[in-house]
Amino acid sequence: MPWTQLSRAVFLRAVLWLLSLVVTNxxxxxxxxxxxxxxxxxxxxxxxxxFDKQPLExxxxxxxxxxxxxxxxxxxxxxxxxxxIMPAHNHGMNYQPSFTMTSPGHYxxxxxxxxMPGLWRLRLTLQSDNGKQLIEHDFVL
Amino acid sequence: MRNAIKLCITxxxxxxxxxxxxxxxxxxxxxxxxxxxxxxxxPWPPVSKKDESNRFSQxxxxxxxxRQLFFDRRLSLNNTSSCADCHQPDLAFQDGVALNTALAxxxxxxxxxxxxxxxxxxxxGGEHDSLWSQSIRPMLATAEMHTDLSALQKVLSQDSFFxxxxxxxxxxxxxxxxxxDLLVTIGKLLASYQETIQSGxxxxxxxxxxxxxxxxxxxxxxxxILTAEEQVGLKIFIGEGRCTFCHSGAHFSNxxxxxxGVSFFTANGIDKGRYDGIKALRTDPYSxxxxxxxxxxxxxxxxxxxxxxxxxxxxxxxxxxxxxxxNWGEFKVPSLRNVGQTAPYMHNGSxxxxxxxxxxxxxxxxxxxxxxxxxxxxxxxxxxxxxxxxQAFLLSLSGPIHAAQEKPSLFSQCR
Numbered sequence: 187m188p189w190t191q192l193s194r195a196v197f198l199r200a201v202l203w204l205l206s207l208v209v210t211n212x213x214x215x216x217x218x219x220x221x222x223x224x225x226x227x228x229x230x231x232x233x234x235x236x237f238d239k240q241p242l243e244x245x246x247x248x249x250x251x252x253x254x255x256x257x258x259x260x261x262x263x264x265x266x267x268x269x270x271i272m273p274a275h276n277h278g279m280n281y282q283p284s285f286t287m288t289s290p291g292h293y294x295x296x297x298x299x300x301x302m303p304g305l306w307r308l309r310l311t312l313q314s315d316n317g318k319q320l321i322e323h324d325f326v327l
Numbered sequence: 328m329r330n331a332i333k334l335c336i337t338x339x340x341x342x343x344x345x346x347x348x349x350x351x352x353x354x355x356x357x358x359x360x361x362x363x364x365x366x367x368x369x370p371w372p373p374v375s376k377k378d379e380s381n382r383f384s385q386x387x388x389x390x391x392x393x394r395q396l397f398f399d400r401r402l403s404l405n406n407t408s409s410c411a412d413c414h415q416p417d418l419a420f421q422d423g424v425a426l427n428t429a430l431a432x433x434x435x436x437x438x439x440x441x442x443x444x445x446x447x448x449x450x451x452g453g454e455h456d457s458l459w460s461q462s463i464r465p466m467l468a469t470a471e472m473h474t475d476l477s478a479l480q481k482v483l484s485q486d487s488f489f490x491x492x493x494x495x496x497x498x499x500x501x502x503x504x505x506x507x508d509l510l511v512t513i514g515k516l517l518a519s520y521q522e523t524i525q526s527g528x529x530x531x532x533x534x535x536x537x538x539x540x541x542x543x544x545x546x547x548x549x550x551x552i553l554t555a556e557e558q559v560g561l562k563i564f565i566g567e568g569r570c571t572f573c574h575s576g577a578h579f580s581n582x583x584x585x586x587x588g589v590s591f592f593t594a595n596g597i598d599k600g601r602y603d604g605i606k607a608l609r610t611d612p613y614s615x616x617x618x619x620x621x622x623x624x625x626x627x628x629x630x631x632x633x634x635x636x637x638x639x640x641x642x643x644x645x646x647x648x649x650x651x652x653x654n655w656g657e658f659k660v661p662s663l664r665n666v667g668q669t670a671p672y673m674h675n676g677s678x679x680x681x682x683x684x685x686x687x688x689x690x691x692x693x694x695x696x697x698x699x700x701x702x703x704x705x706x707x708x709x710x711x712x713x714x715x716x717x718q719a720f721l722l723s724l725s726g727p728i729h730a731a732q733e734k735p736s737l738f739s740q741c742r
Binding site: 244245247275277280281282283284296297299301302303304 | 364367447571572573575576581582583584643644646647648649651653654703
């Protein structure tokens, strides 16, 4: 292989490597941990939610950790509204949960008390430029 | 000696078959769903935990001084009644009447004081979020103790023994306290004593322990602790009765509130229950959101729970409450431990016997329940045998009651 060709190949590889570094770094800005209680994509969002403990305790105060990214890799920094309902009984919690952002994309929410056994539906509402996004997660207590 | 042995052997031979002959209670078959529900009703007793809002909680001398205060009529106007006059130790710490008439007729039934440590809400409407603030309530209630605080402060400061014991326990000088501080300190001492009022293992708990232990071995080999009748009642309780929707967990209460259709009319008005309870909490200077909560603000625990504001972590439940229309006419789901000893029943004492409560659930008035309601309660239409079984099960929930006993030696320097 002549010199010029070799150096061009090396140069191209280096450029590719650098590019990939840049790309992973942007993604690193907001990534989801593996193995949380909820881990999925919903519309333009990637969502990970982890309860403070499992199994959840009936009637006890629970908090959750949420990480929310745009699929593009940016962190979501907007508001999170939350509640939980029991669809079968047509009622929700006696408490209004609240969220605080601890770092971009990272949220802690508290004020969750699931006071009856049965199917519960956790509902998180996010707000982006494209409108509201509802995230629902069913679980049995 | 030999004769003694002979006698013993003869006695054993005569009586042992009699013991063997008593029929074993069989353990009924339980599916995995039922087993999970039974497991969720324990373990009992709960792990004891200090109440962080009360710096005197679990402190030996505070328990003793609180015990003395609990029986002390000087806490009331003209020495009319002590806490123990309404919460009588030999009546499971309640009074056995539908509605007490202390200084004026009350409109709520006196609750028993068993197992009150670390519960989320106190009072039938959950007007208070700590045992100590609930303990202040009767002193301020004009129909109950109607305490004259300045007179009380004077009387207690002049009692040199009490003044000394108070100083030793709290590090505070009685005569120097503001009335609010006096009230809060007395409330906290009373709470420390009340935390020791507990019921021990009931026959149901022993049965549950046995079932949980036996899950890996063969359960039917053992003599079940509950009779067949009680077990049929248990099956109704966790099954078609849906009782564990509200009477759940080791306390047989989810700690929250419900409307089961007991009248909210009182002799001269309406008792809105939880609705007014939440409103009262929000303006209560003695709630956990106020300055008398002894829990340290912004502990690590608090930060973990996402609490970056200045709300102490033990007040998060209070701060996240929401007032809902359906809270109107909801009352606290009472614990059913020792329920056989706490008649009359319900927030207004309107049901006099345990069998009548079973009848109440059996013939429930659906019209009276919230229209869009919980759809959890419906009339059970139990047969007489089923009713007896459910009652038998409820009676198996009684355990021995114990509370801190007198310890005079603690204040020997004050005599």
